[in-house]
Amino acid sequence: MIIYRKAQQLRVLRAAVPEPPFWAATTIAPYSARRGAPVAIDYLDLRASFSERIEVGVCENVPEELERATQRHPLIEPALIEASEFAEAVFRRGEEALRFCCQNDCAPIHLISTRGALPEAACDRAIIVISTWPLDFPQLQELFDSARQRNFRWGVAIPVIFPVTTNLEALRDIADAARAAGARFIAALPMEVDASARGAIAKSLALNDDPETFELLFHADLEPIHVATERHIAALAAEIGIADFITPPRFEQRSNWNAALVLTLTATRMIAMKHDVETASRIARSARTVAQLDKPIERIASAARLTIIGSLDPISVEALTEWVESGHSTFVDHVNKQWRLRRDAGM
Secondary structure: OEEEEEEOOOEEEEOOOOOOOOOOOEEEEOEOOOOOOOEEEEOOOOEEEEOOOEEEEEEOOHHHHHHHHHHHOOOOOOEEEEOOOHHHHHHOHHHHHHHHHHHOOOOEEEEEEOOOOOOOOOOOOOEEEEEOOOOOHHHHHHHHHHHHHOOOOEEEEEEEOOOOOOOHHHHHHHHHHHHHOOOOEEEEEEOEEOHHHHHHHHHHOOHHHOHHHHHHHHHOOOHHHHHHHHHHHHHHHHHOOOEOOOOOOOOOOOOHHHHHHHHHHHHHHHHHOOOOHHHHHHHHHHHHHHHOOOOOHHHHHHHOOHHHOOOOOHHHHHHHHHHHHHOOOHHHHHHHHHHOOOOOOOO
């Protein structure tokens, strides 16, 4: 059972550095967390859980609350609007936040999910992210087709949850549908799935009749399967010629935030692959430094070498110097190529 209650407060969160998978500087949450059934995903904590009874708080006046929030602190882009699940189809509070961001020149990332609803319209700066949970292909196909018809800039996010979205055939079907509808990216969302959610999944899939999958779900270390699936999703995206991570609005700009994003994404993938973790940790620290610089990194690079930023490690300096000049980095491209690996069907 899901109960919706009006609430006054709007959650507005701010981040000092870009963090995967959404890379948001500001997060706007017009609803309370955990509002799906039987498995609810908290997209901010990246956690899936189960509850028989859910009470969803719905912000009563989003524009007014955002106006108050911006009087204290301006909205810093990119701004993530967390408007997933069925609440958005009913109340459209996420769409109100999207409209506010577009009217105030703040580039938004608008997150919806399978049971949710696309906005009626969005400004050219907006990026629409469609999460594929729950995995309902007819409903997702409808959302994909609608996003294409409305000429949205959009992409797909796949919460990685064994055994539902680790199924290779299902992932191929998602990729094919996304390509046909003009998606700009397909990205994996790493998820922590608690015991209650695993129980709900086992019940919905009748896994008592599949002892091997049941044993894996409850007693195996699923991290290798999850990481291998994230890499497989990236490989599928590369095969169809689109990005393999959520690309925020204005990602083409050589901003400090985007530079920090590039470094963070690289470090995260290196750590997940257990590849030179010490170097990856230094790159992650350099990313935090870049995000908090007072001057634009593009201006620093044009006036002097980035080595004048003493806390940057040499690999980050080389990668960012090349990225500022061309939008690409040989080192970053090499890590990304290693990351994109098709998963063995037997895994």
